[in-house]
Amino acid sequence: MMPGRETAARRATVRELSHAAVPAWVQLGHAVIRLPSLWEPDQRTLALPGAVLDAFGFDRGQAVYVFPADGGQRLVVGPLVGIWVTPAMLRSWKRGVRLLSQEVRGAGGIPFFFDLKGVDRAGGRIRGWTWQGGRLRPVTIPLPDVIYNRATFPDPGPRAAARSLRRALWEEDAIPFVNLASGFPKWETYQALRFFADTRPLVPETVRLEAPAELAAFLSRHRLVFVKADGGSHGTEVVRLRAVAGGWWIEGQVGRQRLRSRAADPAQVVEVLSRWIAGGVWVVQQGIQLPRLNGRRWDLRVEVKKDGTGTWTVPLIVVRLGHPATVTTNISRGGTPFELEAFRRRFGPLPALAGLKAKATRVAVRVALALEARFGPLGEIGVDVGLDPQGRPWVFEANAKPQYGPSPRPEQARGLMAYAVQLALHAWAGREGGVNRPHPVASLQTFAGWAG
Known part of the structure; x- marks a missing residue:
């Protein structure tokens, strides 16, 4: 079990404050703000002013975690889950944005989205967006409790800037990351998998x-x-x-x-x-000579992700039936995707499919353990697996941020978002216990986003 489950945080329902209340210190992410609030632990409810709920992206009636600190003089509320994306993702991926928001809230967190240009570390804040009422709404949020890193940067300039920012957020601000690595270079991936006895036989x-x-x-x-x-x-x-x-x-x-x-x-x-x-x-x-179906080669993309306990699981296995005119099976190069069971129903009980789910799961989890040991904290990996004529599995490469696809499903995000929330709760426990990670919260003056 992940240590975050042992924190003193209690799950509570947020509602709008309907009457005057004594101002108290409330901590959201890396900011501490004095504002009216009403914490009723017996009823497990937390009431905050409507303007606060709107400013920070709370949904009325959503569940959050509340941690009374300093003898109840300070309420730690959240966690704030920052989802690092690119503007292009926000424009083109509404289903994914909606799904991630839904699953973070379902796990007890407060989601918001941000890009590289929105981070103001000196001010202790991020200009981003929250998904509410079926649309993205701009918000200014304190530095979060945890970051889910989904951003990719093909151009060298932004990639270098993102690398520097990621290092500062991790090392100086001590914010936990889901997916600390920006990617898996093929040569380093090969070296990592060759290093461990469990994965050495898997790589060509x-x-x-x-x-x-x-x-x-x-x-x-x-x-x-x-x-x-x-x-x-x-x-x-x-x-x-x-x-x-x-x-x-x-x-x-x-x-x-x-x-x-x-x-x-x-x-x-x-x-x-x-x-x-x-x-x-x-x-x-x-x-590797891959199996063929109607003259088309096929292999697997195996999604391996952590769940709320920090355990690696495999929520999805996709068969990629390659386009006959290309040298790879990639869907972006014309390959046709099938979920494993749909592929089996469509084309029958092919010999190569016997026991394939268990085999692919075992391989992908071993790869995830090896790559996390090499690249640092991870939450998800896409592993490309192929079978040779004898049915032996081979790992060709791995993807640090596997695509959800145009129609993402809850099972692709639910466990991972629960993991992000639990990672933040674990960080809360460490901070309040005097552990260096995360960094002590920023002072009130460092966050200028709240004018209430």
């Missing part, structure tokens, strides 16, 4: 491409090979090298350019690739 041979001779030697050992950009995603920056009669067939995508070529020998393969993948970090990975 992989080398970092540093010299042409390395690729030529690799091709002498394997007749199917993938060359991948270390930080590539969505099936881009991937080239497949396949041995055919009379040489090698080269195909894939680098940036927006499609690559299709033939080479007579490994030396010519190196010559062709050198014109396409100059610069950056690339890895070379042993290819």
Whole structure:
């Protein structure tokens, strides 16, 4: 059981204060504010002024946690759950925004969304949005109790700024994170999985491409090979090298350019690739002959997420039936997704499907444990798993922030949002017990967002 369940916090219902009340110190996130309130522990209700509820994104009647501190002189209320996204996500992902808000509130937290530009650490506040009444509404919120990190930054400038901010929020402000890592570079992922005995047999041979001779030697050992950009995603920056009669067939995508070529020998393969993948970090990975269905290769994306107790679980397994014209099975490259059981119903009891759910779950949980040991606190991982002709599972790569898809389901978020709330409660207990994490709360003067 996660230690957060042992805090003195009590779950209570929030309602609007209907009459005058004595002002008291109320802590929300990293700010302490003096305002009228009425805490009735026997009834497990907390009444706050309507203006406060609106300012901080409370829903009337929602459940929160209340922790009487300093002998009841200060009420710690929340937790505030900051969900770090990008503006593009907010514009295009209303179903996901609504779902995450619903599940945070269901777990007893107060959700809000923010992006890179909204954080004002010096002021102890964040300008963000809350989902209420079927729309996003702007709010200014204190630094939160916990951050669920969903933001990705393909451009180097914002990525570096986000990395610096994430480090400051974690190390200096001592805010717990769900998903501290920004991503899993392929070479570091391979090294992490090779380090542990439980995951070492799961990864195909992989080398970092540093010299042409390395690729030529690799091709002498394997007749199917993938060359991948270390930080590539969505099936881009991937080239497949396949041995055919009379040489090698080269195909894939680098940036927006499609690559299709033939080479007579490994030396010519190196010559062709050198014109396409100059610069950056690339890895070379042993290819696995995947099972086929109607001429299309298929593999698995396994979602592994923590639940409210901090235990890794697998809420979703998706079969990716690859597009015949692409070298990967990625859905973004034309692959067709099926939930595992839907795939079984659609195409029948294929031999490769026997015991696959248990096998994929076991593999994904082992990968999650290994990657968390390498990359720091995580909450969710997307693991790409394929089967060879003998049914042996192989892990090709992992995704630090797996996509929920256009129609996310509650089971994809419920356990993880409960984990975020419990992580914050654990931090409350540590702070009140004198543990350095989280950092002592900011003073009243550092939060200028409340003018009540």
